[in-house]
Amino acid sequence: MEKSLDRKLARILQDNSCNDFIIADAKDADMAYGLSAPGLSPENYASEAKFKTLNDYRNQIREVIKQGLVDIVLMSASTSEVLTLRERLFENSHITPAIRANDATDIWLAGAGAIYGDVPSRPFRTAGLDHALCGHADCSEAEIAAKRGADLGLYSITFNNDLERDYEALAAYKEFRLEAEKKRFRHFLEVFSPNAPVNAIKDVPKFVSDHIVRALAGVTSAGRPIFLKIPYYGPKAMEALVRYDSSLVVGILGGSAGTTLDAFQMLFDAKKYGARVALYGRKINNAEHQLAFIAYLRAIADGEIGPVEAVKAYHGDLQKLGIKPKRSLEDDLQTTETSMSYAEKKTVSTISTNVTNAPAQDAQPAAPIRELLPPRQMRRIFLRNYFRAANEEQKTKTSNNFSMSPDFSKMSQQEKLQWNLERIRRSM
16 A cells, blocks of 8 residues: 555655655663653552553554554554554554664653753664564565565664764664665664763754754755654744755754643744654653544644644543643643653753744634534544444454444444444445
8 A cells, every 4th residue: 555654755845845744652661761752641549650561552652543543653573563463453554664763862751850961962772673573584576575574764863963873873773774775674763862961062952953954954855854853942943954955855853742732832832933744752752642643643734623623622532532731721722832852851952933923812612623613624534533443353254244224223332433434434
């Protein structure tokens, strides 16, 4: 199946003013956090935190794939082995699987009292490209050509204004690029803010942008990243980088969770000033309802709704679903300082977001997204949103028994809903 990532990248490179926008769900936190990576469990034991399991984490990825609203799902190589190679969930999906191809020391955040994020980053790679491509070392040409595994990976670099460490990082990146090119493995490049700068940096956004374009100046198209993943430093920095090289597709990283408006506004602003990709990890994973949250990210990226109205509508959906929000609507309509590193050091890199259409003082939940949009847009989004993650067995059963004149008296509420969805789909 044709991947939406490939289709959108081609259009963006042809016309950077097009409306296409790429969204990735970054579910690779197990490469950084250890037991807490999947996020907090809904179960509570007084003051004792309980975390979801790795199976819970992977089930969430399965639901995101079924929903079909993102363009990329980023995973650890071990999770990709299960979902991409064994279960083959991406074969009949427009979504592209990707792995975290390296885990430099600034994301080694597992374990109480770990200090790795406090010292200048050093390169390291756990994942092997062959294992991502075919599941074992030394893939054959036929296995690589079959593309059954993940042939896309994230490579991360953190520059710290230190000759030895930055030289070491660039040497490791060069080695990775050459191996990736030989194995026809694509990558996108993530560049964090300095996590522990050895020497003072007066202008961090310019420092990061300058290092990106200098590092890639000697790299020909065969070895270049297909897009960038960087902190969103604001309009000036984004526009300068986008304007410098039209062949660079620039994307943003989500950073720490923050409020819902933080997530929605950041995507809106980044696209406005030239970004064409957003990779959200903690912002999605910490959402009260991940699929509904993703549905609004997609609607904002496609220009169908604004950030403030999306927050209100999201709260409206939570209310209808009977889910208690983590914050009141008023609090969730505030912007906060959002960390741009795994270690969540707000003093290193933060942005202040300019809220679009700021809410009134006494904000009330807005109608859910399907009630805000014109009928055609509403119908498309409604059919694609979180109801597509409903019970697959029930959906198949209803579809197989589809009839224009069913016996509604013998149907459950879910069967009635699915019958109507199928009727609408067939009429489109």
